[in-house]
Amino acid sequence: MLKYTIKRLLQSLLTVFVVVTIVFLLLRLMPTDYYFTEDELIKLTDEQKDDILQAAGLKDSAFVQLGRFYAAVFRGDLGTSRRIMNGKPVTEVIGDRFGISMRMGCMALIISLLVGIPMGILQARHKDGVFDHLGTAYTIFINAVPRLVSYSLIYILGVRLLGLPAMYSTRQTTTSSILPVVCLAMGSIAGYALWMRRYMVDEMTKDYIKLARIKGLTPRGIMFRHVLRNAFVPMAQNLPTTFLLTIGGSLLVERFFSVPGMGPLLTNSINRYDTNVVQILVMLYASMGVMGMFLGDLLMSAFDPRIRLTGKGGESR
Amino acid sequence: MTDSIQTMFDEMPDQGGRIYSTDALEQMTGDSEENLFSFAEYHPEEAERTGYSDYSYWKSVWRIFLKKKFAVAMVILFLAVFIFSFVALAIGKYQYDNLVPDNRQMFISPNREYWFGTDNIGRDYWCQVWYATQTSIKLAAIVALGECVVGVVLGCLWGYVRKLDRFFTEIYNILYSVPTIIYMTLIALMIGRSFWIMCITLILFHWIYMAKNVRNLVFMYRDREYNLASRCLGTRLGTILSRNILPYLISVIILRLALSIPSTIGYETTLSYLGLGLDVNTPSLGILLRNSRAYFLDYPYLLIFPAAIVSIVTVAFYLAGNAFSDAADPRNHV
């Protein structure tokens, strides 16, 4: 188990390394004008711009910068932001926003798990019933219609009809979180319901369900003793990834409701050529991504005795 | 014991529980007893011909698909919208290419002159919406096709050539583990925004999902016996992929094609909203939606029309895709 964990972690590290390097090099291909604000672009001459870039260490060749970056990272120095907040350590820049994104993401996650999974179960239990059709219509609507449209609808409803705050505020976290959390949860509810329903319906056609019926088990008993847990296994694999992605913040929602979270930071830091922030963000996202996959596998192995991650060793006769 | 057997025997379902008399038989068949109890001619070829099934995969797919009334209705609705987008441009009072900004005409709600009202600089919204509809559909179709072509070709290689597995898996990890928006932003800032750049970047980042899908299927079919047979017969890799495996992937490809259209349109609107979408000179529904974001609380019609059309298109393809995947599943061919 330990050996496997170490091996997976090393593999993940490699993936993260490759991703960060690619993004790093791509960043250096970007025009450096993004490093300047519009005010600066109007007034600065080319020489002045060059001087500023040189002072920021952005004039060196990409590989020199890459070497410097990794050397610093290995020293544990993740660098400072340049344009998001000049001189502020990247960890703090990200940390501030991560907290907000995570809080909101967790709320949304809890809501969507509490609503989405029972919804999927109910749909599967009463397959082709009214509730199933309603639920399916909901999932179709959410999955098919572009998020921008559905968020706009929620925005209009929430702001115009319910008078909820249109923007996130640190003073009224509760009320101002309602709309963004609803938007976040809305999508994942549909996701969970859809997959839960699908996996359950899949399980219900399996042979062992027939055997359970032949035994004389009640539909309810079949549902709760057999189908539910088995349907949960494929869900389990994706759960950590969705969890990590949710706490990683949603760009669209956070932009829409001025939530100072991770999402806008990502595009802002790229837009502003804040290379250090981008790199560390990418490192963070990539780590969360590979971590999610790894945790998913672990979780699945915990639920499903058939899966032995170590390849051998689980053999007990 | 004999009793019960006897009862059973009497009640055996011999068309009414009696042994036929010769008369009855002759009456029933219009043939003589002699003839009836003579050997019939045996046709081995007839035997060979009996009982072959008239089952056809595609016929069944089609039949089940047509049964999904709602999906079919949505597809028809989509076609209607698509065709109408041309008609609409033709019958509209204004031509997209000759739109003139006019500050006396701005923000006019839909009326007889301006069927969808006017936008913030007083241009007819009707022709903009329909023009954008065409752009969006064109974009989605090109991206979907591109994704499929690239995804299928590389997915086949990924699935069939074991040595490439590690390589493609790593690519998948690289693309999957970070939000695509990072790459999209980088590219948009680096080489700009245009219809074709958008197409290519979307294909660039989305083929992998198609490829992964195809790869799993190829994996499944690769070691089927008929492929072993082909290998045994010395069939080349390309032929195996194109003749033996690809035909089995068609239903999946069509499904992905159909589902990739709503997702592309959704992606396009998101990117447009973030300012990473199409060039502003090429209005798409995403761009109109983004623009309307600034006005929709005052002038909801600027949101409603493009939003409705976007929803029709995406829901239609989503439903059609899912209906098709149901129909394509041989388990449902009952």
Add this chain to the structure above:
Amino acid sequence: MTTQKRLAALLLIAALLVSVAACTKTPAPPNTGPGEEVSDPNAGGPQPPVTQTAKELKNWVTYLTTVNEMETFNILYSQNNKELQVLTNCIDPLITHDSYGNMIPAAAESWSTEDNGKTWTFQIRPGIKWVDYQGNPMADLVASDWLYGLEWVLNFHKNEAKNTSMPTEMIQGAAEYYNYTKELPEDEGKALGLDTFLTMVGIEARDEHTLVYTCLAPMPYFPTLATYNCLYPAAPALIEELGVDGFRACTYDNMWYTGPYTITTFVAENEKVLTKNPNYWDESCKRFDTVTYKMVESADVAFQMYQAGQLDHVDLTESNLTTIYNNERHELHNNLAEARPTKYSYQIHLCYDKNLEDGVTPDDNWNKAVANEAFRLAWYYGLDATNYLSRTNFINPQKCANYTYTMNNLVSFSDGTEYTARVRELLGINPDGQSFARLDAEKAQAYKAQAMEELAAQGVTFPVQADYYISGSSQTALDTANVLKQIFTDCLGDDFCVLNICTYISSIANEVRNPKKASFYINGWGADYGDPQNYLGQETYGEDNAYYSDAYSKINDATDPQLIDTYRQYTQMVNEAAAIVDDMDARYEAYAQAEVYMIEHALVIPWYKNVAWQVTHANDYSKIYALYGCQTNRFVNWETSEDAYTTAEYDAFAAAYETGAKQ
């Protein structure tokens, strides 16, 4: 055995998740910061009782869009309005402005020159304290703090080449010192103290309260530079405390303040709160208890919030304005208030050496046409900017009309005559507020005919194709460009000139300007210091620091002799004006003549300025108004009202201001 393994797996997952969660907990949740204790200005509750009869606001809540979030707290480092508008409230300059744009003492009690502006002496006000963000006094502000400030700015390794352009152009030895530090290794540069600096640069602190600058040449307008953030002080004790990197990256809670406010709450991209500095030297000035900035995603969100009573001020977008203006029963219909012009003066900068789309081949057709004065004058007299102006101000488009190169209200003659009024007088333009005043259809037709005749002879084909570049990501720019295109069609006819709208990706400099792909640019210039030289000097021929003529118009690459002669003539006029340092009226008159010459030959075509609409609880005419420097956004001496001002009230303010200005 398997059970154990599964248990182990579960434990591992739990551990990892906990550690992920733990990592994220380290930064303090933003809602438990000191902001919680601050009274909530937008809770909608009753305001604290105001003793004055005029129900003034004690707390001010305004907004910024999230893209305008601050990127630094170091005022010496900032080059952007988005930070300066906040930070000028935090640290006092030597000199600030009043609501008419006059210079008034701030940290400097007085200033003077004895040699026509070659050296300038500032008397620093005694008793000013550096305070921390909670208002606790930390140190005294003394003259030498300005030495540290300038050293910081000019030190390549300390300020990373920011804000150097004006000091290096004006202060003796500044450029040399900057280049000196640039050559030093990073460590040495950062370690530099004042010693070398003082030997090289023309600045000294005669005593604790006397600060002397030496300019490169006599500069009568040097004090106007003293309002700018490149001449701000820095507290050496703070630099000492934070270190060089720490000082550059100072934050609101570790920096020191001398200004009317300190920043007490800062949540990035969400909110910041300025609180009255209890130890501010000027106890007489009127300040708010708190000023709150809300960071909003877009102007429309701001409007929503204003309507919900969460903001005291909102700038109106096109659609808001249209809705309110056209609907007489709208609750805000009578509260529309026209803002004052922004400091930018927008011109059409023509490109005299343009290439074709490949960026290499000269576009002869355009170059010949634009070198022809009749061609340019046809534009000058023919183009009616009204529709273009409506894009910013559709109620009073002519408020946005701009007929001069220099921005209004930059400087005035000693008799009170505003400089640009003199220019307009010389140009013979008398705006009536109803139509675009310089328009002259007859002249336009005549010049058009003349141009077509003359140019046809030179082999120019008509219509001339004019390439106009906009950012590919800006819908507003596209809409505006479409309006402009229509103006060309309506005013000059498609047979003369056709506008092509093209887009660039990110860098207009690299993609358009350097390969010379655009026919013209519409660009705004805001002054850095209070002298017409700052405007007119950008358009001279053959001079390095003439920014527009070199970088945009590419006049130094042009070949047409007649055009060059015109430019030379203009350059000479500007230089003559600049040489007059003892008589300001004569100096301004000479500049006015040069400007008129430039405009009458349509070397550059003045185009518009920004006058927007708003709904507000503050009287703009009571605020600091300056066209240069960065003092405009100081929240001092504002007149405010609990109820939003009405249009009528605002008109009255404007009228009162006009009379005040005359005096």
Add this chain to the structure above:
Amino acid sequence: MKKEKIILSAKDVEIQFSLRGDLLTAIRGCSLDLYEGETLAIVGESGSGKSVFTKSFLGMLDQNGSVTGGSILFEGEDIALLKSEKDWRRIRGGKIAMVMQDPMTSLNPLKRIGQQVEESILLHQQLSPAEARKEALHMLELVGIPDAARRFNQYPHEFSGGMRQRVVIAIAVACRPRILICDEPTTALDVTIQAQILALIRDLQKKFGMTIIYITHDLGVVANVAERVAVMYAGQIIEIGAAEEIFYDPRHPYSWALLGALPQLGVKGEKLPTIEGTPPNLFNRITGDAFAPRNRQALQIDYKVEPPYFEVTSTHKAKTWLLDPRAPRVEQPDSIKRLSGRMTVDYGSDTRHPHEDPNRETLIEVRGMQVTFGTGRKKFVAVDDVSFEIYRGETFALVGESGSGKTTIGRAITRINPISAGEILYKGQRISGRISKELDHQVIKGCQMIFQDPLASLNERAKVDYIVSEGIRNLHMYRDEDERQEMVRKALCEVGLLPEFASRFPHEFSGGQRQRIGIARALVMKPEFIVADEPISALDVSIRAQVLNLLNELKATYGLTYLFIAHDLSVVRFIADRIAVIYKGRIVELSEAEELFRHPLHPYTRALLSAIPEPDPAVERNKRLVVYDPSVHDYTEEKPVWCEILPGHFVYGNAAELESYRAALQA
């Protein structure tokens, strides 16, 4: 045995399915009386409706099917009328239970074995949880799970197929049903395991006094378990009677055909009697006797009027006009007579043995072959150190249970799987590893393969024409299009298919036809050597004979050499010249076929032989099972060797074992 009480009585049951918009009548008026405590076997080919019929006793028909006529009386109630799941639950489990075919999928993979048994105990026996647990443990012991206490807490994936089937049986029996339906419970299992499961079911029946309905297509299994046998064809029971009556004195031509087609009853070198064609399409209305079109001795009336049941004895009835007194007399086929002992045959008296020919030519030689799958820690040795020769003109059979590596050997020879050690020679040339293009083409032409699963071995999306000509296309073995078509036509005719089939798609054909297309595909290359990988194991009994005959015919016509891979020794005995028995990747015994049957030496071979189900109730009921326990070999001190113990008879063992084998041969 007394059969007094009818426990379940089905009358005129008609079951229809709506399939692709059409109505399929799967059961066309089927009646059956089941007696308490008996074992009834229902035999039939796939599609005969045997499974559907019994599923209707449990209300377990698929969603699209329903009982549309007749009645099923059970405990005084017509259960055909039951609709809701709730009603059915009164019947299911406690009254009637069922064991399904595939043990791999019929257990919940995520629940412990014990829990799953416990669940059915709690449902049907009023016991406290603790008692239920004890009872479950007891049940597991009862079905022969060794070390049950420990295995109680294990998951299904930790069990082998046979063990899982035991658990499934335990679950079914734990409900204490009155009737237990066993739906092909051993089809998915190896022969040796099958025999054990059959024995287990018999034991349990005795212990619990259950009535058992046994559904199977394997007449050997029927002979083993059944007291009464019902033969089903096209949705009807066409003959029913006591096991002896059906095996020794069948009356329906279909029963004759079914028995006659068994290779066990065939004579080497002779054609097996076959049933041509395929079962009727049940979408169509069938008039007369459904079997008539395939019956060489059909009467005119068979095409017109459905025959009634004719009583042969009080317990034996058949549904054929041949029993009508007016019908001409038709003799039972020879194979039936042989079975009932009315005729004897001498196996293999005049068979030719190519390997005994002094001028024999070695066509294929395998030397020390090893095949591994996977790498690193997941490495798995499928075949280890295998050597043998195949001589031109012989049929060399490779027999072993699933997972023994027999298919891997076949695929290694046709170069589908690469080998990791050793070499393969074809006509003396090495063909393993890298070879020249020329040799490659030569091998492709010379060595072909026939696959197991006729459903999977044809490309569904290509026409027969393409499938058959794939090889000749690759090697450009024709001059022009006409010649290609001619070659395809010829190949099709040779395997007994109509040339016009070339333009059809595989899904239009039945399993047997498809298998023949697969043979045509190999044949068109004019190969010398064919690897036939279980070519008949996925086919119905009646079809098997066709394919076996065809293979024999082709061998005779073209002098082909076969490597015949099978798990069923009885088939192999009919077709093979020499037999190699493989166990876990190693060949343990190799010998001439009859010699192997006469003198099996290796304990595994003996176990295998004893487990073969014979289609003879008398033999089956009295046979003693030999169970192979690999732990009898003690190879720690002496390494085993591959030894030719008699000329042509090889066996794998160490010195001590070889000694005992020799002793056995002497005896």
